[in-house]
Amino acid sequence: MKNGGTVVVATKNAGKVREFALAFGKLGMNVVSMFDYPELPDVVEDGATFAENARKKAKTVAEALKLPVLADDSGLAVAKLNGEPGIYSARYSGAGANDASNNAKLLAELAKLAGFESGKQEPLPDGSKLLSDARFVCALALYDPQTESFIESEGYVAGQIIDRTRGVNGFGYDPLFWLPAFGRTMAELTPEEKHAISHRGQALEALLQQLT
Numbered sequence: 135m136k137n138g139g140t141v142v143v144a145t146k147n148a149g150k151v152r153e154f155a156l157a158f159g160k161l162g163m164n165v166v167s168m169f170d171y172p173e174l175p176d177v178v179e180d181g182a183t184f185a186e187n188a189r190k191k192a193k194t195v196a197e198a199l200k201l202p203v204l205a206d207d208s209g210l211a212v213a214k215l216n217g218e219p220g221i222y223s224a225r226y227s228g229a230g231a232n233d234a235s236n237n238a239k240l241l242a243e244l245a246k247l248a249g250f251e252s253g254k255q256e257p258l259p260d261g262s263k264l265l266s267d268a269r270f271v272c273a274l275a276l277y278d279p280q281t282e283s284f285i286e287s288e289g290y291v292a293g294q295i296i297d298r299t300r301g302v303n304g305f306g307y308d309p310l311f312w313l314p315a316f317g318r319t320m321a322e323l324t325p326e327e328k329h330a331i332s333h334r335g336q337a338l339e340a341l342l343q344q345l346t
């Protein structure tokens with residue numbers, strides 16, 4: 135990965151592509167993704183951890199293209215759901231899952247627990263409530279098929295799950311991910327603000343440090 139170069143990211147998630155394009159753009163690099171290589175088959179994400187899945191995505195695509203490839207496996211871990219949906223975040227609501235159905239499923243699962251709680255928590259000014267601690271996790275793997283070696287990193291961001299969607303930026307669970315320090319959800323941050331604090335931004339920072 136060098137200035138003026140191109141980074142291949144093994145993802146079919148348009149939200150991730152936008153975030154990597156922003157980050158690498160600042161370094162003078164251009165991003166291509168699996169949208170640019172539609173002939174490549176999907177990689178089956180059957181690892182037991184984010185890191186395993188990231189390594190598998192990177193290595194599979196890198197070997198197919200004979201180029202170094204970066205992959206991201208990420209997700210949301212919700213404390214009151216014992217860390218779910220975790221590595222299953224993309225398919226939480228089952229076959230045909232999308233961001234809206236996954237967000238609805240998350241609120242439904244947390245609503246099931248609400249009956250066991252005291253409900254004493256003060257609502258926010260707009261009447262919304264915070265339902266659980268949570269964190270986003272991002273594992274990155276960069277695989278070089280020439281040296282047959284990986285560079286890996288992880289990043290995290292802590293927050294809470296709010297009981298209704300707020301904001302239209304970002305993707306995935308961002309509209310339900312409340313950041314107390316900002317008084318906003320992740321979907322209410324600008325792309326630059328999100329990158330500065332996000333699990334993906336942190337993981338990318340850690341990866342780049344290993345490269346220099």
Ligand SMILES: O=P(O)(O)OP(=O)(O)OP(=O)(O)OC[C@H]1O[C@@H](n2cnc3c(O)ncnc32)[C@H](O)[C@@H]1O
Nearest residue numbers: 145146147206207208209210223224305306307308
């Ligand atoms: O595997 P690729 O092709 O990269 O795309 P994907 O969407 O399937 O990505 P993952 O397998 O890593 O699943 C991650 C899911 O976790 C959620 N997620 C990850 N990062 C997120 C972020 O920054 N904001 C909100 N949700 C995020 C989102 O729902 C993703 O679909």
Ligand SMILES: [Mg+2]
Nearest residue numbers: 146179207224
């Ligand atoms: Mg995936």
